[in-house]
Amino acid sequence: MSEQRTAIVTGAARGIGSAIARRLAADGLAVGVLDLDERACSTTVTAIVDAGGRALAVPVDVGDEQSVAVAVDRVAADLGAPTVLVNNAGITRDNLLFRMSTEDWDAVMDVHLRGSFLMSRAVQVHMVEAAWGRIVNLSSVSALGNRGQANYAAAKAGLQGFTKTLAIELGRYGVTVNAIAPGFIETEMTAATAERMGVPFEDFKAAAAAQIPVARVGQPEDIAALASFFVREEAGFVSGQVVYVAGGPRA
Ligand code: NAP
Numbered sequence: 629m630s631e632q633r634t635a636i637v638t639g640a641a642r643g644i645g646s647a648i649a650r651r652l653a654a655d656g657l658a659v660g661v662l663d664l665d666e667r668a669c670s671t672t673v674t675a676i677v678d679a680g681g682r683a684l685a686v687p688v689d690v691g692d693e694q695s696v697a698v699a700v701d702r703v704a705a706d707l708g709a710p711t712v713l714v715n716n717a718g719i720t721r722d723n724l725l726f727r728m729s730t731e732d733w734d735a736v737m738d739v740h741l742r743g744s745f746l747m748s749r750a751v752q753v754h755m756v757e758a759a760w761g762r763i764v765n766l767s768s769v770s771a772l773g774n775r776g777q778a779n780y781a782a783a784k785a786g787l788q789g790f791t792k793t794l795a796i797e798l799g800r801y802g803v804t805v806n807a808i809a810p811g812f813i814e815t816e817m818t819a820a821t822a823e824r825m826g827v828p829f830e831d832f833k834a835a836a837a838a839q840i841p842v843a844r845v846g847q848p849e850d851i852a853a854l855a856s857f858f859v860r861e862e863a864g865f866v867s868g869q870v871v872y873v874a875g876g877p878r879a
Contacts, residue, residue: 632682634708635859636660636700638690638747639717641668643815644766646675647848648714648855653681655856660703660710662688663717682707690717690743700750709754712859714764715744715787720817722776722824733779740783744790752798761803762859765791766851769811769874784809788870795868804867806858811874812836813846841876 635652639645641663653659653676661669661676661683669685676683684706688699703710719739721732744765755761770777771784787807794805812818814833822832833845854873857863872878 632656632658632708633712634658634660634703634710635712635714636662636703636710636747636751637714637716638662638688638743640672641665642671643817644810644813644848644851645714645716646672647852648716649683650675650679651849651852651856652712652714652859653683654679655859657712657859658682658684658707660684660686660699660707662686662690662699662703664689690715690747691738693746696743696746696750700747700754704754709758710751711755711758711760712762712764713747713751713755714766714855715747716766717743718766718817720777720780720821722780722821724776725778728778736779736783740780741786741790744787748790748794752803755798755803756801759802761798761801762863763791763794763798763803763805764855764858765805765807767791767807767809767870769809769872769878771809772878791870792868799867802864804858804864806867807870808851808854808858809870809872809874810851811840811846811872811876811878813848813851815848818845840874844875846873846875 635657637649640649640661649659666687673683673685686699689695767787768784770781791807822829
């Protein structure tokens with residue numbers, strides 16, 4: 629490969645998305661660091677640039693069609709046509725079904741499902757033109773069912789069907805599409821869950837680790853390592869797969 633490839637990572641201001649953006653930059657890709665708040669992206673962008681990489685902070689609301697179009701155009705113009713997309717942006721709005729508001733159902737669907745759809749549709753144009761591409765979607769062990777997460781579990785299970793369908797449709801254009809389903813990863817998302825449950829984060833992590841075969845919780849870099857593999861040239865025959873990264877068969 630002579631020309632530098634360009635990747636887009638959504639929700640890359642922090643947590644798993646930031647780790648994936650930094651890892652792909654270290655692998656030699658230029659990275660569009662997309663998140664709701666452009667200023668919040670600066671930590672990730674600075675880390676990449678300080679390490680000698682290329683990155684650009686771009687604001688986006690992945691659930692908004694116009695915002696997605698503008699963001700993808702900006703990356704294409706400033707970094708080069710994006711041929712790698714990591715749909716990582718995510719939110720939780722947990723509640724038991726009888727207490728779950730319609731707004732909380734819609735908000736989760738908008739970011740995870742509508743967001744991944746809009747981003748993938750916008751970026752696949754560049755992939756098909758290049759006859760090469762990589763899409764990585766962030767699912768979750770919650771796709772298998774998780775109390776209090778009917779909205780999130782449905783969205784994360786939906787992303788698995790989305791992944792397999794895009795793999796079938798886009799394979800002929802040299803595009804692979806895979807999903808990563810993380811278990812417990814130490815980020816602000818899991819810290820917020822602990823806070824909501826009134827449990828100190830250290831105790832929450834220890835309780836989770838006690839149930840995980842490798843006896844620890846995951847770190848964002850554990851997810852970035854698999855994203856790095858899926859995106860590689862040599863992974864071109866791996867498509868439509870969902871890999872659970874949970875320290876065991878299921879967290
Ligand atoms: P996080 O720390 O909460 O980071 C998520 C990022 O996505 C935030 O920067 C957030 O921005 C951004 N975001 C939210 N809505 C957005 C939108 N509409 N458009 C653009 N960006 C948006 O989450 P994380 O723990 O790193 O999780 C990353 C992904 O992995 C998510 O898809 C999550 O569901 C999945 N996952 C996480 C775990 C885990 O244990 N942490 C496990 C399984 C799956 P704001 O801060 O401005 O809201």
